[in-house]
Amino acid sequence: MPLCTACGKENPEGFRYCGFCAAPLTELPPTGEERKVVTVLFCDLAGFTARSDRADPEDVRAVLRPYHAGLRWQIERYGGTVEKFIGWRCCDGRVRGTAGS
């Protein structure tokens, strides 16, 4: 039975789309790549751009360091993984499931 690469559920033979989440049922490319369902968190530090435009880099870093640490702590506390911080923005790529699991 074909497995949905988006939600991981089995579908009957001949289905072109997943009966559970409507994702196209295609075979995984033989490149070792894997499709995963993730939750992405975008958050922003209100007023930061205006405040940091004229600030010294050291002062900006002094604000960002505890902000990033706090964000990381909160995200990891709920089982998330921080993919990257982009400036004062944060992306949380939380894996919800993998194909075949």
Ligand SMILES: [Zn+2]
């Ligand atoms: Zn599905």
